[in-house]
Amino acid sequence: MTLNGESLLEGPRGRRLCLELAMELDPDIRLMVFQLGYGLDSGRGTSRVLLTAVSADDAGGPRFSPSPEGVAAGLAALDLTGLTDSLLQETLERSVDSARYWQEPDGEDVLAGLPVIRAALRPLAGQVLMAPGVHWWDEGRGPEQWAVDWRSAADPAPLTVRPSLADWVARVRDGEERAVQELPTDPYAPVSGGWWSVPPGALRTVGRLPAGLNLVEDSLGWEVATTIPVRGAGRTLEVRSPRDWTSLCSAFPLDVTASRRHDWFRTTGRDGRWVIPDWERVAEEWDAVHLTVLGYLSGAGRALPVSPGTATVIAGWDPDSTIWLTDAARVEAGPAESWVQESQDRSWHQTH
Structure with missing residues (x-):
């Protein structure tokens, strides 16, 4: 594109x-x-x-x-x-x-x-x-990717086990039903909740180091990171433009109007029906979805029309990152790398 x-x-x-x-x-x-x-x-x-x-x-x-x-x-x-x-x-x-x-x-x-x-x-x-x-x-997703664990390699705690997409979709639907029953329909009401449009528990990888370590939305200010080499095959959907994202939402809509209404109204100024992709259904056709930097810059954070009366938002998805929906990704045999961030200029350097 x-x-x-x-x-x-x-x-x-x-x-x-x-x-x-x-x-x-x-x-x-x-x-x-x-x-x-x-x-x-x-x-x-x-x-x-x-x-x-x-x-x-x-x-x-x-x-x-x-x-x-x-x-x-x-x-x-x-x-x-x-x-x-x-x-x-x-x-x-x-x-x-x-x-x-x-x-x-x-x-x-x-x-x-x-x-x-x-x-x-x-x-x-x-x-x-x-x-x-x-x-x-x-550029699309490259063959070499890295998963980022925001802890030192010396940390004894194990990696978090990722929940299944089926469990995630079930929680989203349950949350939406509760929001319909319990939350006000007035978009100005002081209510906040889930605001992201991607499954937070899915494996994410970045394509460039150290660039990807600073391209993080809603960062918690991490100063150490361990990057784990990952290689994956399978079918990758490239989100290079807002249209790619809205087409995905149109093909696999998951209604989140009541649960996202207040947060997304505040950030976009739009009140109406909201959808995100049903990632469990998306996984039936795609193993991974990659958001390019240009796709992010042109599409993230704004109301994108899906159909008359319905819109979506790209939220909580870092540029040039890949979300893995199936087990197509494999940890490479190469060693993990440890990184630390310089406090003055936020640059990252490998430690040995």
Whole structure:
């Protein structure tokens, strides 16, 4: 699949990547986005507090008041000579790290979604997709994969036994029935629950190290990891675009309206019927499903129409990760590798 800049900007994660990149390339844009993001954040003054220092000389002077139009002007004049592969990786990580599906988008995501900002980001998005370092963003699942255990290899605790998909689907259906009976239909009600659209107990693998160690939604701040080489055959469905995901949901729908209504309304602003794939049925046709980076950036975190009145969300699924639905994956004979994260720059290094 080939994406253009506008396609990338359809997704909130794609827009956030481009905005983060612009902030890295221009400190003036960073300052404006910081202040505007605070003003647009639903948690301003409570969960997010802005602290400022005012000197005596500045106390009576005019205050800097940025505007979306000012950010757009800065984006139009942006110097892209500093765009590097490492910078693209860093801003991809920040976009993934700022994803949240259980509350309203943060102020920077809201800012990036404004029409004036989205239009101004279009040239930058086009340049991103032409950068040499993004060639793997649309690649399918490679033969070499790694499962990640967020513990040291010296930890004596065994790996968690994965529940069956049948058990998972049964729990989802039971939870949906309870939600229908017990939860209010008002999407504004202060209710939260399950928000992910993939089976949390399924085996997941990543295709690149150490890149995949920082591409984690809702990370718990792990600083050690053990990667286990995995090789799998069988049938792999590639989710390269939002259409690939909605087609999967259309073919194997599992209704989660009552249980996802409140969280997904907060993150997308849409109220209506919601579905995710019935992963037990998907496993009858596919051994694994892989989400490409571009599929993630263009599709994750937004309401994707499946049919009239019905939509879905890609939530809780990291980019360039594979979900294994059957026992087609096998642990390789090669040794597991231990990694530690540097606290200053979040980079990962192997330990020996």
